[in-house]
């Protein structure tokens with residue numbers, strides 16, 4: 168007769184590890200853990216509680232295993248992923264769907280039975296000779312109605328350590344919830360490692376999301392986006408749960424903008440990777456709640472949001488002392504920081520592309536020993552740090568953490584911002600006319616140009632609704648539908664805005680400086696609070712020059728000229744019409760597109776065409792005011 172999970176675990180685990188698990192009084196949890204101990208067959212199992220000594224053990228293991236190495240500044244470490252394991256592996260990431268169920272072709276899916284067969288084969292004995300780590304976390308603030316408990320099984324101490332910086336502790340949550348905990352499950356193994364401690368079997372790299380059991384499997388990869396289960400992997404599970412329960416899981420930052428008289432106004436913002444999301448969340452003078460993932464609920468007619476995480480896994484490229492003083496300071500102080508895929512110099516300092524100072528001539532990076540001019544097998548220059556090199560840090564170490572960041576009730580949201588990389592179509596900042604107009608024309612119609620840091624050609628526009636396409640586990644149509652419905656029956660609807668930090672002039676030069684975004688957010692804050700008027704254009708409401716000019720002076724000490732304003736805020740009719748055609752064509756091929764999408768886009772097209780007849784292709788704000 169098969170052993171019960173309790174009996175099996177009692178035989179297999181140390182008395183200490185067994186007692187930590189049994190205290191949680193959760194049968195499903197015991198079943199899950201015992202099943203994967205049997206499958207992965209580790210040499211030992213470490214069960215990590217929220218206690219400091221357990222967490223300390225994880226950090227020491229990571230150094231001991233060589234998954235991280237200590238750097239010169241106290242608390243700083245570096246981790247390298249395989250040269251070919253530097254980003255989310257979209258090709259081998261799939262949502263497992265039961266037979267007969269389909270999602271849009273833009274969402275990567277796979278037949279559930281074959282996916283499970285494949286991953287179960289890969290996971291068989293994958294932890295032989297290794298230590299399995301079992302950790303508990305809480306997605307969202309502790310003891311909050313927003314939050315979801317989660318268990319992570321991994322054989323990577325680096326993953327377990329990263330999660331410690333990024334997520335709130337969950338052992339006590341499980342203890343509190345007992346058998347009623349409806350938890351997400353994550354199982355990860357890095358598989359066999361090479362002499363640099365990076366994954367050997369990349370051909371067996373897999374990330375599979377099983378919506379039915381709320382389990383995510385990840386194997387033969389180390390890159391955080393593929394392995395830190397609670398990040399984008401949990402997001403797929405949470406999108407499904409949110410859909411079933413009537414709330415939203417979004418790829419959004421949360422921050423407070425500090426307006427006149429010391430008031431704090433909270434915004435969320437959705438941006439695709441490498442479009443300035445973290446640097447927005449880190450704007451000097453403002454405070455951060457989160458930089459990547461938000462759960463949004465409606466409560467008493469208000470939208471409230473929590474940061475699912477408590478740390479950042481931020482892109483490090485380009486961080487410099489002038490533009491990013493807050494991150495700069497955090498990355499140069501004795502805090503706990505895990506750098507990944509940066510260059511380590513001989514004096515054990517971290518260097519990355521875009522850092523202040525001279526580029527070193529040599530060091531160690533994701534390609535192994537590195538020197539200036541080094542090329543890879545395909546003859547491409549290897550940069551000192553990978554464009555997707557990252558730093559992992561707890562927000563508690565940041566000077567700009569908002570005081571309500573851990574509030575179990577979340578923060579009230581007054582504005583929602585969508586932004587992408589757009590060279591030629593939308594103005595730097597614009598307010599939508601109303602909720603549906605914003606959800607459709609700013610969120611559901613979001614596009615972003617590819618950059619050198621993503622695979623494939625540069626400058627190609629990619630459709631990315633709400634910047635959440637990569638993480639959808641429900642159809643695009645249903646996802647837009649729940650966003651539209653979320654705006655109903657609100658006492659005070661948040662205003663919806665778009666921003667574009669990447670607008671170019673006719674010579675291909677940026678029309679804005681990196682820090683101009685400080686002004687856009689302060690203007691949005693004034694709009695939300697009803698303090699300034701705006702100019703109505705065919706695509707939304709834009710700022711007046713007389714409101715922006717003093718903001719540029721007071722915030723950036725810059726003389727913002729009428730000519731700069733006019734160039735930046737000219738409505739570009741042909742480009743906007745082309746965009747509508749592209750987006751309509753996409754949604755025509757999506758089965759369950761809500762009618763509102765076509766209605767809003769067609770109304771916007773009419774407005775643009777009318778304005779074109781009256782004023783021509785390029786319309787300055789003055790012509791409209």
Ligand code: SPV
Nearest residue numbers: 255391392398399440459
């Ligand atoms: C992103 O790429 O949007 C990230 C990093 O936030 S990852 O965890 O890889 O998704």
Ligand code: MN
Nearest residue numbers: 418439440459
């Ligand atoms: Mn992200």
